[in-house]
Amino acid sequence: MTRKPLIGLNADFRAAARSTPAFAYIASGYYQAIINAGGIPVLVPPQADEESVSRVLDAVEGFLFIGGGDLDPRNDGFMLHPSVHPMDAARETSDRMLMAEIAERRMPVFGIGVGMQLINVQQGGNLFLHIKEDLPEAVPHFDAQDVNHRHTLNVESDSLIGRVYGDGEIRVTSRHHMAIDEVAPGFRVTARCPDGVIEAIESEMIDWFALGTQFHPESEAASALDIRIFEEFVDAVRDRNQDAPAKEGDEAYRLVA
Ligand SMILES: N[C@@H](CCC(=O)NCCCC(=O)O)C(=O)O
Numbered sequence: 298m299t300r301k302p303l304i305g306l307n308a309d310f311r312a313a314a315r316s317t318p319a320f321a322y323i324a325s326g327y328y329q330a331i332i333n334a335g336g337i338p339v340l341v342p343p344q345a346d347e348e349s350v351s352r353v354l355d356a357v358e359g360f361l362f363i364g365g366g367d368l369d370p371r372n373d374g375f376m377l378h379p380s381v382h383p384m385d386a387a388r389e390t391s392d393r394m395l396m397a398e399i400a401e402r403r404m405p406v407f408g409i410g411v412g413m414q415l416i417n418v419q420q421g422g423n424l425f426l427h428i429k430e431d432l433p434e435a436v437p438h439f440d441a442q443d444v445n446h447r448h449t450l451n452v453e454s455d456s457l458i459g460r461v462y463g464d465g466e467i468r469v470t471s472r473h474h475m476a477i478d479e480v481a482p483g484f485r486v487t488a489r490c491p492d493g494v495i496e497a498i499e500s501e502m503i504d505w506f507a508l509g510t511q512f513h514p515e516s517e518a519a520s521a522l523d524i525r526i527f528e529e530f531v532d533a534v535r536d537r538n539q540d541a542p543a544k545e546g547d548e549a550y551r552l553v554a
Pocket residue numbers: 324363364365366367368409410411412472473474475476
C-alpha cells in the first residue's frame with residue numbers, strides 16, 4: 298500500500314468580535330483535495346514563534362498555503378493601498394515564518410491564491426496591489442456575486458501546469474484583485490490569463506518542488522484536470538520522502554515489524 302504523506306495546511310484566522318470568539322478556519326476544498334490526491338492533511342493554525350514553526354514542519358512532509366485576504370504590502374516595504382484589506386496579522390506573521398522555514402528546508406510547497414503571492418514575495422518578488430489600477434486592460438479576475446468566477450488560461454507546455462492541462466481551452470476559477478508583478482528569482486511563470494496576468498509559477502531549482510497557482514484548483518467548480526495538480530504535488534512530496542525511515546504506525550513499519 299502506497300504510504301500517504303503528511304501535508305500541512307495553514308488556516309485563515311478571524312479575530313474575536315462582539316458576539317463571536319476568534320476563529321481559525323479553512324475551506325474544505327483545500328484539505329479534501331489533499332485527501333483525494335492520496336495525502337493526509339494536517340491543519341496548522343497560526344503559530345506564535347519560530348520554534349513552534351520548526352516543530353510543526355518537523356512533523357509534516359509538504360505544505361499547502363491556502364487562499365485568503367491580502368498580504369500587507371508594508372511588510373515588503375510598500376505603501377498600503379486603499380483597495381488592500383490585509384488579512385489578520387496573526388495569520389500573516391505565521392505564514393511568513395512558515396514560508397521562510399519551508400524555503401530553508403526546500404520542503405515541497407504549493408501556494409494557492411494569496412498562498413502563491415506569499416511564496417513570491419517571501420522569495421524576493423513583488424505584487425501589483427490592485428489589478429484594476431495597475432492593469433486596467435485586464436479582464437475581471439474577481440466577481441463578488443460569483444464565487445466560481447472563471448476565466449481562460451494560457452499555459453507553458455514544458456511545465457507541470459502544461460503537463461496537467463495539455464492543449465485546448467482551459468478555464469479556471471479566479472478570485473483575486475492583486476497579482477504577481479516581478480517573479481521571485483529562481484521561479485518562472487508557467488501560466489497566464491490571456492490579458493497577461495500571471496496565474497501560475499514554479500521553481501526552477503532542481504532541489505525544490507515549489508508551485509503556485511493564482512487560480513483555485515480546489516474550488517467547487519474544479520475540473521478533473523485541476524485535481525491532477527494536487528496529485529502532482531502529493532506525488533512530489535511522497536517521492537521526496539520515500540527514503541524516509543518508516544515511523545511507528547506507518548504501513549511499512551508494521552509490515553517489517
Ligand atoms: N489577496 C489576494 C487574495 C487571493 C485569494 O487567495 N483569493 C481567495 C479568496 C478566499 C478563498 O477562497 O480562500 C488577492 O486578492 O489577490
